[in-house]
Amino acid sequence: xxxxxxxxxxxxxxxxxxxxxxxxxxxxxxxxxxxxxxxxxxxxxxxxxxxxxxxxxxxxxxxxxxxxxxxxxxxxxxxxxxxxxxxxxxxxxxxxxxxxxxxxxxxxxxxxxxxxxxxxxxxxxxxxxxxxxxxxxxxxxxxxxxxxxxxxxxxxxxxxxxxxxxxxxxxxxxxxxxxxxxxxxxxxxxxxxxxxxxxxxxxxxxxxxxxxxxxxxxxxxxxxxxxxxxxxxxxxxxxxxxxxxxxxxxxxxxxxxxxxxxxxxxxxxxxxxxxxxxxxxxxxxxxxxxxxxxxxxxxxxxxxxxxxxxxxxxxxxxxxxxxxxxx
Numbered sequence: 001x002x003x004x005x006x007x008x009x010x011x012x013x014x015x016x017x018x019x020x021x022x023x024x025x026x027x028x029x030x031x032x033x034x035x036x037x038x039x040x041x042x043x044x045x046x047x048x049x050x051x052x053x054x055x056x057x058x059x060x061x062x063x064x065x066x067x068x069x070x071x072x073x074x075x076x077x078x079x080x081x082x083x084x085x086x087x088x089x090x091x092x093x094x095x096x097x098x099x100x101x102x103x104x105x106x107x108x109x110x111x112x113x114x115x116x117x118x119x120x121x122x123x124x125x126x127x128x129x130x131x132x133x134x135x136x137x138x139x140x141x142x143x144x145x146x147x148x149x150x151x152x153x154x155x156x157x158x159x160x161x162x163x164x165x166x167x168x169x170x171x172x173x174x175x176x177x178x179x180x181x182x183x184x185x186x187x188x189x190x191x192x193x194x195x196x197x198x199x200x201x202x203x204x205x206x207x208x209x210x211x212x213x214x215x216x217x218x219x220x221x222x223x224x225x226x227x228x229x230x231x232x233x234x235x236x237x238x239x240x241x242x243x244x245x246x247x248x249x250x251x252x253x254x255x256x257x258x259x260x261x262x263x264x265x266x267x268x269x270x271x272x273x274x275x276x277x278x279x280x281x282x283x284x285x286x287x288x289x290x291x292x293x294x295x296x297x298x299x300x301x302x303x304x305x306x307x308x309x310x311x312x313x314x315x316x317x318x319x320x321x322x323x324x325x326x327x
Contacts, residue, residue: 023098025050027106028057037102042095043087046104058107059085064096065103116237120145123152123243137232138241139225151245154222156294156316158242159233165216172212179206219296247294247316252277254321255284264315273319285324292318 021037023046030051038045043062047053062084070076084106086094098104111134118141121127125146132141138159148154183202218233222243225231249261250273257278270291280286291299294316 021100023101024103025106026103028054028108029106030054037098037100041098043082043084043098043104044090044095046098047088047106053106056108056112057084058109059088062087062107063105064098065105066099067101068099116235118235118237118239118241120241120243122241123149123245125149132235132237136235137225137229138220138222138235139229139232141235141241142222142226148222148243152243153246153294153316154226154243155314156244156247157220157222158240158244158296159218159220160216160240160242161218161236162216162238163236164218165214168214168216172209172214176206176209179209217296221295244294244316250313250315251318252321253318254289255281255323256321257281264313268313270313270319273313274321280321283323284321286321288324289319289321292320 022034023037023041024032024034025046026032029047030053032050035046035049043064053059060083062082064080064082066078066080068076068078080096082096083091083094087096113134116132116134117129118132119129120141124142125148127145130141130145142148179202183206186202220233221231225233248264250264250268251259251261252273253259256274260277262273262276270289274280274289288300291313293299294314
């Protein structure tokens, strides 16, 4: 309060030939602010007035910005770099004498940031909340936590990220809005017959979409990144990583007579799992069926859906048979 009153008095006392006797310190000091300029005041004095340097202060270099009135009554701005550590050590050349209106900026240590952590759980030797360095990859983290256990299923690894979850929420909001507009448009046209049925289907889809909870999952391939650095994933603060055990099942979902999970059998094709779930229902759209891999990737149906070796079923896979939308 006393400092504020002194500032107000100095401003009121200022005249054309007597500039406001104030200087500013900004950046990484405890109390960045506008301070009275006392006779003989230097950089080190202003830093002391500001409570000293913060932990994140970069003491190799600071900058003084000086404003003066030049020829033709124009404002002249000058930027002066000083060696801050020398100034604080008492070097008179670096510890500049300040002038009215000077602004001292204390820079931040490059890439200074708060500690970052990720949570890793499941089949690693030392799971837990782990501190990471900025830019560290998942490959490095797995090495630091002792690697995978003998029961680990790296292909099914899960990485959840907050920023991805936020984007998924935005996309779901847009999709919900679009479905609502489509349904409202159909209602206004008072459609009958098959078109009316499509409106009912869209209404059901809307309810399902509204109940979706975004996970923020990023599809990763731990098995591949462990052998090839180019597939590594840069971690972010707050990431959650789960390395599951080897699953024993393949799930069949959607328009089959008995949606359930079946024990995985090496070499068993997708069609065999679908038959074990009673086959397709009358409302199924087999041509749009797809497989969700254990790592979150999706393989869509097509001409090679039953023949390509890339589409061999793996433990933890899920076969999804969608509903056919008829006009």
